[in-house]
Amino acid sequence: MHDQIPLTRDLVLIGGGHTHALVLRMWGMNPLPGVRVTVINPAPTAPYSGMLPGFVAGHYSKDELDIDLIKLARFAGARVIVDKAIGIDLRARTISLKGRGPIPYDIASIDIGITSEMPNLQGFAEHGIPAKPLDTFAARWDVYRKEAKKPRVAVLGGGVAGAELSMAMAHALRGKSAEVRLIDRGTALTEFSETARSQLLKSLKEARVEVIENADVVEVTADAVVLKDGTRVPSTFTNGATGARPHGWITETGLNLYQGFISVGPTLQSSDSHVFAVGDCAYLTHAPRPKAGVFAVREAPVLFHNLRAALSGGTFKGYQPQKDYLKLISLGQKSALAEKLGTAVRGPLLWSWKNRIDTGFMEKFHKLPTMAQPKLPALVADGVRAVMGDVPMCAGCGSKVGRSTLRAALADLPSSDRDDVRYVKGDDAAVIKVGGETLVMTTDHLRAFTHDPDLMTRITATHALGDIWAMGAEPQAATMSVILPRMSSELQQRTMAEITSAAADVMGRVGAVVAGGHTSVGSEFTIGFTITGRTAGEVRTIEGAKEGDVLILTKPLGTGVLLAAEMRGLAKGRDVLAAYQRMAEPQAVASRILASEARAMTDVTGFGLAGHLSGICEASGVGAEITLANLPVLRGAEELIAAGVKSTLWDENREGAGGVFGAQGPRFDLLFDPQTSGGLLAAVRADLADEMVRKLRLCGYGAAAIGRITDTPAIKVI
Template sequence: MNGAPLPLTHDIVLIGGGHTHALVLRRWGMSPLAGARLTLITPEPTATYSGMLPGHIAGHYPRAALDIDLVRLARHAGARLILGAAEGIDREARQIHVPGRPPIGYDLCALDIGVTSAMPALPGFPEHAVPAKPLGLFAARWQAFCKGSGPAQVVVIGAGIAGAELALAMAHALRQRGRAGGVTLVDSADALAATGPRARHRLLSELTQQGVTLIEQAQITEITGDAVTLADGRTLPADFISGAAGARPAPWLHATGLHLTDGFVTVDAQLQTSDPAIWATGDCAHLSHAPRPKAGVFAVREAPVLFHNLRAALTKAGPRRYHPQSDYLKLISLGRKSALADRFGLAPVGRLMWCWKDRIDQRFMARFSDLPKMPRPKLPRNHTSALAEAVGDAPMCGGCGAKVGRDTLRAALGTPHLNRPDITPLPGDDAALMTTGTVQQVMTSDHLRALTDDPVLMTRIAAHHALGDIWAMAAQPQAATATLILPRQSEPLMARQLSEIMTTAHEVMRAAGAEIVGGHTSVGDELTIGFTLTGLCPHPPVALKGARPGDRLILTKPIGSGVLMAAEMQRRAPGADVAAAYAQMTHSQGTASALLAQAHAMTDVTGFGLAGHLLNICDASGCAATLTLSPALFLQGAEALARAGIRSTLYPQNRAQAPYLPGLAAPDDVHRIDLLFDPQTAGGLLAAVHPDTAQPTLSALTKAGYPALLIGTIADGPPRLTIAPPSPS
C-alpha cells in the first residue's frame, strides 16, 4: 500500500463478449499482467450462453440463468468496459470504431463477436422472422411470443442440430402452455447431417414423437407475416418464424483487410490473424490449420491459448498452439428433460443424459458467478491503530460517493461575507450569481473521481453532472474549463486517453450550448474529471429559496445510483441494472431545465442525496416537505441492493442528518428511506412548482423523454421531511 500504481504501457482490446473472451477475463482477474490495460467492447452488459438456450426455450431455465454478466466479469478482471458494438478496425491507425464515441486505440486486439443466423437474401426474412443468433434477442422475442394465447404455428428454418433442438424445445413449451398448434422444421438439404447415423435416426424419431413436422430438400421462396412459402407451392402457416440455418459473419469484417475465409476471419494455429496484432476466436474465426464446425466447445478450449498468447506478445514469451479435438461430445436437448449424446457412433438417450448435460452447463456458468475474491492489499507492518477502520472492507466509491458530507462541507465553507455589488451571495445554492452590467451569470465547479474505467462514459457522466448546477438555476450553459487527473501511463496511452476525454467533453458541452475554453491536466493515481462552468441567466435564476406551501415537488430522474455503483465496485450489481443507471446518468437535463424555468425553487440531486438536497430547499425557503415513496422513484435494481445492505461510502454522513429531521416517519420498507440519503451522481432536477402547473409540466417532461414524477408537496412548518403514508391499494 506504500507504492504508487505502476504505469500502463500497452492497450489490449477484446472485441465481443463471447465464451472465449469471458473465460479470458476470468483468468485475467486472477493473474493480471502489470503494465497492460485490458478493455472489453461489447454491445450488451450480458452474454447469453448458447448451451442452455434450448432448455430456456422449453421452460426449464429462467432467462437470467443464461446470462454471463460481463459488467461483473470486467470488474473482476480490472478491465475497462465499453458498452457498444464495434463496426470497424483501422489497422494502420490501430483504432477500433464504435458508433457514438471517439475511436478506441489498441496495441493488441482480439475478436470474439460471434455470428448471426439472419438470412437477408431470403425475401421477407428480415421483416418477419427472428434469427436464432444473436441468442439474447431471440430469447426475448420468444418469451414475448409465449405470452400470447391460443394454438400457435411455428416454423424453424434450418434442420441442423441447433434447429432440431429449437424445434423440440418450442414444441414442448407450447404443449406446456396449452398452445400446441404445430412446429415445422424446414431445410434445403438433408436434416441433421452433422450427426452420426445412430444419433440421426433417434433424433428423427424424437421429432416425430413430439409432433414436429420435418421437411427436407425444400427451397423457401418467400416469408410473410403469417406464412412460409416453398418453391413447390406449399404454404406453411406460421405465427412465429425463426432461422437457425448456417452462420453468417459480421459484414464489417470485409473492410478490415484481414484475410477471410467465406467471410470468417482466418487464423493460424496460434489463433492469430493475417495481422500479427490481431487474434480471433469463437464462431467468427476460421481455423486454417484445422477447419472445424461452429461449436461452443472449441471457443471454450481456445480461451487458455488466447490468454497465453496475448500476454506472450507483450512479454517476449513463446506462443502456444491450439489443437482442436477431431471429435467432440454432442449433448443434444430433446425438449423435455431428456437429451441425446452423440460420440464415437454411440447415441444414448434419456433423462440421465439430460442430467449430465445440465451438470456440465451449470458448472460452466458457475465459473462466472463464483468469481474468486481477490484479497485486499495488506496494511504495512507498522501503522496507526485507526488505519484499518479508515481503510474499511469495501472499496471507496467513485462519483459523488467519494465526496464530503453535507454538514462537514457547510462547517468548512461557513457563511460567505462578500462586499462586492457584482456578486450576489446564494449560500448553499448550486452556483454563484454574478452581475456584469445588465448581464447575469452563474458560475460553478465540480469534479468526480472515476466510477467507471471507460474514459468516454466517465467524461459524459462528469460533464452532465457539472452542467446540472447550471441547469438547476434555469441558466444557459456558456463556457467551461476542464480539470483532469490522468493515471500514470506511457505517452502513447496518455495521448489516447486524453483524446477520448476531450473529444467527448467538447461533444457534450457543445450539445448543451457551451464551449470548452481551456483547462488543466496533471498525473495521479486514478482518473478524475472535473469542469468549471459559467451560464447566462436571461431571467432571474431559480434558487433554493422560493418554495411555497402547496407547491408540488417534481423529480426528473429516479434515485439509487450511489447504491448501484457501490454494488458494481463490489461485483454485486447485475450488469443490466448498471447499464440502465449509466443511461440515466448521461441523460441531459437541458430540456428539463427549460421546462422547469418557472419553478419557485430548484436544485439538482447529487452528493447529499434526495433528502439532503430537499432539506436545502426547505432550509432556504423556511418550510417543510412531505414525500411519497413509490417504486418509480428508484432506479432499476436499487431497492434490491439496498435491501441486501449495500450502501455508498457517503451514505453514513448523509444518513447522520436523520436527527435533524424531526417527523421523519419510516414505513416498514426501511431500505426505501435509506435510499433517500443515497448520494447521486449526475442526478435529476428537483423542483417546487405551483400546484396549478404541476401536472402540465409533468406531462411536458414525460413527452420530452424524462422519467419524471411527482414525489411530494411543500408544507407549512419548520424545515423537516415527513413521509406520506402509502395510499390504499
C-alpha cells in the same frame, strides 16, 4: 502495487464470446501489469449458447443463461464499451464502432461468433428472427412464448441448432395448441451418424415437431413462410437457424479469410500478428473443425497465454483441437442425446449430465473468486481501520465530503460586500452580474467509477451542467480539469482524445463551448468541469419554496447504491448500464420546462434527495412531505439497498439531512443515497404540477410529483 505501474499497452477484446469471457476471468486472477483492457460488445451480457435450448424450453431463466460482462469486466479491471464493432483499420490499429469514435489497440482479439441472419431471403429482415446473435433472439422469444395466444412457429434450417430449438419451442408452448415446424431445403440432420439421426428424428416426432424436408423458402411474411411451390406454412414466429454465417464487416478488414471467417494459425493469430481471432468467427487453418462451443472453451488458456506474450515479448503456445468431441443435444423436455464416434444414446440421465456441465461452466461467472484486498501494515495510526472500513470506497458522488462536514467548512468563509456576486449557502453555483448580464458559475468533479474515459466524461459533464440547469440558466463555456493515472505518452494521447471528444460533444449539444483546461498525473482517473451559464431572467435558487407547492423530481433515485454494488460485484450489468444511461441524460429541456415556474430548484447529487430537499427547506423556511410510493427508482436499487448494500457516504447523508421521519424501509433508505448526475428537484405551484409532469414525461424524462412543501420545519415521509 499494480496501480503504481504505468499503463503502456491497450488490449481490446471485440465480442463477449465464451473464449473472451474465460480470458477475462483468468485476467482478473492474474493480470499483466501495465495493460489496459477493453471489452466491446453490443450488450452488457453475453448468452451462453450451451444453455440456449434449455432457456427456450423454460428450464433456465434469462439470468442463468447470461454471462454478465459488466460484472466480469469489473473483476478483470477492464472497461466495457456497450457498442457494436463495425470495422478494423489495421494500419492505424483502431476499431470502428457504430455509436462512438474509434478505439485504438496495440493487441486486439475477435470473438464475435456467427450470425444466422438471412439478408437475401425476402421478408426475413422484417418478419424473421435469426437464432444468432443469441441475446436478440432470446429477448424476442421470451416475449412471444408469454404472449402468443395461438402459437405458430417455423424454424428454418434442419441442422442440430434447428432441431434443438424446434423441440425446445414445442416444449415451452405445450398446452397452447401450438404448431412447430422444422423446414430444411434438403435432408435434415445430415451431420450426424445414421444412428444419431434416427434417434433425433424420433425425438422430433415425439415432441410433435413436423419436419418439412426438400423445401425451398422464398419469402417470410408476418403470418407465414412461403415455399417455392407456393405452399404457405403458417408461422407467426419464424426463426432462422440455417448454420454458420460470418459477420459481414469482417470481409472489409483486410485480414485473410476462409469463406468469410478469419483465418488463424496455431497461435490463434490472424494474418496480422496484432489481431487474434477465436471461436466461431475464426477458421483454424492448421486443423479445420466444425463450429462448436467446446473448441472455443478450450482455446481460452492458449489465447490468455498468447495475449500476455504478445503484450510482453514472451513466447507463444500452439492450440491443437481434439479430433472428435462428445455432442450433447437437448431434446426439448429434460432429456438429451449423446453422440460420439458414431454411437448415440438418449434419455433423462444424459440431460442431467449436460445440465451439470452447463451450470458448472456458468458457475465460473456467476460466482467469481473473491480477490483479497491489499493488507494494511501491521502498525497504523489510530482510526485508520475505522476510516477505511471493510468495503471499497465508492466513487462518483459516493466519494464526496458529507453535507455536515461541508456546511461546517463553508460556515467559516468570510462574507463579501461585492454587489456583483451573489451566493446562497447550499446552492452549487454563484450568480455574477457582468455589464447588466446575469451569469452563473459552478465547478464540479468526479472520481472515476468506470474505466471508460468517454463514458466517465459524458456523465461528469452532465453532472456538472446540473448546477447550471438547476438555476434555470443556459450553459455558456466550460474548462476541464483532468487527472490521469500514470501511463505512457501514447496512452495519454489516446485517453485525452476520448475525453476531449466526449466533452465537446456533450457541451456542444447544449450550446456551450469547451475552452481548454488543465491536466495532471495522479493515482486515479478524476475529471472535473468549471462551467459558466447565462440567463435573461431571474435565476432559480433553493430559496422561495412556499407551503402547498408540489415537489417534482426528474430522474429516478439509486445511482449511489448501484455504483456501490457494482464495485463489489453485486449489481446486475443491465441495471448498471441503465443507471449509466440515466446519469448521462441531459437536463436542458427539463430545466427550461421547470425554470419558468419553479419557486425553488436544485439538482439532486451527493447529499441525496433528503439532503438537497433539506437545503430547500432551510433556505425557504419551510418543511416537506414525501410520498415514498411516488419516488421514481432505478431498476435493482431498491432490492440492493434492502439487502444492506449502501454507498460509503450514506451514513453521513443520513446525519446531514437533519429531521427526516416517518415511514421506513428500502425506499426511505434511498432518500439518503448519493446521486451522481441526479435529477432536478423543483418546488412548483400545485395548480401547475400535473401539467409540468406531463410535459416532462412527453420529453422522455422519468419525472414524478413526489411530495409537497409544508409549514412544519422537518421532512415527513409517508
